[in-house]
Amino acid sequence: MEEGQKRTFEEADPSLLDEVSAVIVDIEGTTTPIEFVKECLFPYVRENLESYLSTRYDDEETQADICALREQAVKDKANNVDGAVEIPSDGSKEDVIKAVLGNVKWQMDLDRKTTELKQLQGHIWREAYKTGKVKAKVFDDVSPNFEKLVEEERLIYIYSSGSIEAQKLLFKHTECGDLSKYIKDYFDTTIGPKTEKDSYVKILEQIQCDPEEVLFLTDMPQEAEAASQAGLKTALVAREGNEELTDEHFKKFLVIESFSELFGEDDEDFKRLETEGNGEYNEDDDEDDDEDDLGDDDEDDPEDDDGEDEEEA
Numbered sequence: 001m002e003e004g005q006k007r008t009f010e011e012a013d014p015s016l017l018d019e020v021s022a023v024i025v026d027i028e029g030t031t032t033p034i035e036f037v038k039e040c041l042f043p044y045v046r047e048n049l050e051s052y053l054s055t056r057y058d059d060e061e062t063q064a065d066i067c068a069l070r071e072q073a074v075k076d077k078a079n080n081v082d083g084a085v086e087i088p089s090d091g092s093k094e095d096v097i098k099a100v101l102g103n104v105k106w107q108m109d110l111d112r113k114t115t116e117l118k119q120l121q122g123h124i125w126r127e128a129y130k131t132g133k134v135k136a137k138v139f140d141d142v143s144p145n146f147e148k149l150v151e152e153e154r155l156i157y158i159y160s161s162g163s164i165e166a167q168k169l170l171f172k173h174t175e176c177g178d179l180s181k182y183i184k185d186y187f188d189t190t191i192g193p194k195t196e197k198d199s200y201v202k203i204l205e206q207i208q209c210d211p212e213e214v215l216f217l218t219d220m221p222q223e224a225e226a227a228s229q230a231g232l233k234t235a236l237v238a239r240e241g242n243e244e245l246t247d248e249h250f251k252k253f254l255v256i257e258s259f260s261e262l263f264g265e266d267d268e269d270f271k272r273l274e275t276e277g278n279g280e281y282n283e284d285d286d287e288d289d290d291e292d293d294l295g296d297d298d299e300d301d302p303e304d305d306d307g308e309d310e311e312e313a
Contacts, residue, residue, distance in 0.1 A: 016235060016254065016262055021213045022184075023149060024203065024232070026194075027160040027167065029219035029242045036137040042108060044134060045124050049104060052124050053097045061123060066096065068116040069103055083110075113161040115189045122166030129173040136170040138179065139239065145259035146182040157207060159187040159216075161194060195222045200230035217259075221249045228253075 028037050056062040069087055076084035085103040088095055107117045128134040149156055158167050164186045172180040185207070192199030204211055211231025218224055219242045224234040235254045238245060245255065256262070 015264075016215055016233065016256075017152075017154070019213060020154060020215045020233065022155040022157060022207055022209050022215075024157045024159050024187075024214060024216045024227075026216075026218035026220070026223065026237075027158065027162065027170065029239055030217055030237045031138050031142045032170070033137055033139065033239065034241050040134060040137075041121075041125060044128055045121050046105065046108065048124060048128075050097065050101055052127075053100060057093055057097065065116075065120040065123060066100055068119060069100060072114055072116040073103055113189060113193075115163070118161060118163045118166065118188065122163035122169070125166055125169055129169045134173070136174040138174050138176055139258075141258040141260050143174075143176040143179055145262065146179060148263065150182050155184040155207070156182055157185050157187065157203070158183055159191075159194065159203065161189055164188045164190075194218075194220070195226050197226050197229040200227045200232055204230065204232075217256075219243075221245065221253065224253050 025031055028034055053062065053066075066087065070089060073084055073086045077086060083106055085099060085106050087099040087103055091099070104117065104120065107114060125134065129136070146156060158171070160167050162170075167186045167188065168180060171183060172178050187203055187206075191202050191206075200211075200216070204214065207214075212233065215233040215235065216224065216227040217235055217237050218227075219237050219239060221236060224236055227234050235256050236245065236249060237259075238255050238257050249255070
């Protein structure tokens with residue numbers, strides 16, 4: 001985040017958490033570094049997929065996963081999806097496993113978000129988490145601010161393309177300890193794609209909240225757009241390693257870099273946001289900014305500063 005200027009809370013809304021009783025949170029790039037997913041979780045699946053299938057091939061759960069992948073492959077073929085790998089229904093164990101390996105790796109190479117793929121991945125990660133081979137990474141500001149949200153009696157929900165089981169495993173087995181105790185419920189793509197308005201409408205129905213009572217936090221502008229269309233409050237979360245946001249994203253959405261900003265606790269960030277000009281930090285403004293941060297000179301704040309700021313698994 002080197003270019004562009006974020007909108008201050010005063011410019012966007014008196015407070016992101018005003019009237020909010022529930023917060024829906026994305027995972028990859030929002031609570032968890034994309035690098036952890038790309039460089040730890042996904043490689044674990046690739047390295048252990050064949051042995052997992054071989055040792056659990058006759059398990060009911062594994063057979064259900066294979067059946068789901070087979071049905072998805074049939075749909076892909078019918079829709080002329082380029083490169084789709086079909087899975088035989090009457091082949092030998094070795095033939096089926098070989099086809100599943102090809103199908104899963106093909107989907108992962110394309111970073112597909114199919115429910116069928118995510119379900120199998122979650123089952124493979126289960127063992128990794130429970131044996132301690134994998135500990136989930138979350139950003140440092142996640143745990144203390146989850147705790148604070150709960151203390152303020154705001155409900156936390158997770159909505160991710162990963163399966164619900166994979167979500168539960170991740171938050172239960174983090175390097176910061178068990179964070180699942182803060183989470184009310186989980187949603188995955190079985191409720192609908194994250195880029196479609198109807199998915200958020202369905203979530204609102206399930207959690208029994210009005211849209212203006214719910215805040216959605218994500219790193220993906222397409223998801224924020226869909227949630228906004230459903231009436232939810234939204235904010236983009238800009239983290240190191242995420243895709244860069246455009247000026248248009250900064251004009252359209254409020255952008256935060258830390259969950260602490262939900263409570264106005266990031267003094268350095270607010271100081272940077274309140275500088276004039278192009279929004280870049282200027283050491284010469286330190287004295288004036290410190291006065292603003294302490295609230296000693298509120299009447300000097302420009303009332304007509306409606307300029308919007310810019311910037312961007």
